[in-house]
Amino acid sequence: MAIECRPLSFALGAEILGLDLHFPISDSDWESVHQAFLQYGVLLIRGQSISREQHIAFSRRFGDLDEHKSLPMDRNATFPELLMVTNDQKPDGSPSNSRYTGQMWHSDMSFTLAPALGSLLRAVEVPPVGGDTLFANMYVAYDALSERMKQMIEGLNGIHHSERKNSGLSTSWEKENQRLNPPVAQPVVRVHPETGRKALYIGEKVKCFEGMTPEESKPLIDFLVGHATRPHFVYRHSWQPKDLLIWDNRCTAHLALGDYDPRYRRHLERTTVLGTPSGHIAEIGAAA
Numbered sequence: 001m002a003i004e005c006r007p008l009s010f011a012l013g014a015e016i017l018g019l020d021l022h023f024p025i026s027d028s029d030w031e032s033v034h035q036a037f038l039q040y041g042v043l044l045i046r047g048q049s050i051s052r053e054q055h056i057a058f059s060r061r062f063g064d065l066d067e068h069k070s071l072p073m074d075r076n077a078t079f080p081e082l083l084m085v086t087n088d089q090k091p092d093g094s095p096s097n098s099r100y101t102g103q104m105w106h107s108d109m110s111f112t113l114a115p116a117l118g119s120l121l122r123a124v125e126v127p128p129v130g131g132d133t134l135f136a137n138m139y140v141a142y143d144a145l146s147e148r149m150k151q152m153i154e155g156l157n158g159i160h161h162s163e164r165k166n167s168g169l170s171t172s173w174e175k176e177n178q179r180l181n182p183p184v185a186q187p188v189v190r191v192h193p194e195t196g197r198k199a200l201y202i203g204e205k206v207k208c209f210e211g212m213t214p215e216e217s218k219p220l221i222d223f224l225v226g227h228a229t230r231p232h233f234v235y236r237h238s239w240q241p242k243d244l245l246i247w248d249n250r251c252t253a254h255l256a257l258g259d260y261d262p263r264y265r266r267h268l269e270r271t272t273v274l275g276t277p278s279g280h281i282a283e284i285g286a287a288a
């Protein structure tokens with residue numbers, strides 16, 4: 001059966017119909033999926049009650065997978081390619097450290113020297129309502145800037161931190177996270193290696209621009225994040241169990257809203273496709 005592609009919003013995203021990921025995907029189907037991935041930035045494949053092995057096998061079509069060495073505290077003990085995004089308590093009864101994953105606008109692994117190419121997030125169990133995820137199209141956000149603003153930000157580097165928004169994570173998690181992930185400077189404008197288009201690469205994990213103080217940087221960071229995440233540029237995903245959502249981190253940013261009743265289980269698992277090396281460890285001096 002030929003696969004079909006149905007746009008999810010004006011800004012970005014498409015649902016792919018006619019794929020069953022229990023089976024390896026043919027080369028011609030892969031070609032269609034890859035083209036849709038480049039065109040829409042976010043792909044949704046519903047109704048996939050696949051195993052962890054099948055999730056990993058399909059993800060490998062996109063490229064080499066991250067083994068999440070920068071987040072060992074959150075990865076699955078048996079499958080290092082799987083990052084847990086869950087509010088399940090830990091075996092000792094303490095709260096999960098990944099329950100707040102993604103609650104700031106970000107692009108995956110921007111705080112590392114190998115920021116993610118793509119991510120494939122599979123919903124195992126989700127609350128009956130809420131727990132939505134927002135995606136912004138960073139190409140159109142870039143294109144919509146004035147020429148003067150484009151000139152101003154060309155050559156700027158944003159310093160990306162790995163912290164999570166909500167406090168209340170265990171101190172050992174926070175310490176390990178800081179030890180493994182020193183801040184990394186990344187270009188604010190990146191050229192997508194496959195499409196050749198420019199996209200904004202900014203989010204709430206950027207605390208300042210390299211060579212500028214946080215006070216000097218903040219107004220421009222706030223403007224760029226606010227601009228890029230205007231409703232016009234955004235798709236809001238309401239999860240169903242067995243959804244597989246795939247996004248291109250090189251031209252989109254996303255935010256887990258956390259808009260749900262925490263008495264319900266929310267358990268998702270993510271593979272992360274390694275991107276090309278980018279950025280450098282930031283020199284944190286007086287002006288950073």
Ligand SMILES: O=C(O)CCC(=O)C(=O)O
Nearest residue numbers: 085101102108133256270
């Ligand atoms: O939980 C979500 O909805 C998104 C999680 C997230 O931001 C991520 O995996 O990068």
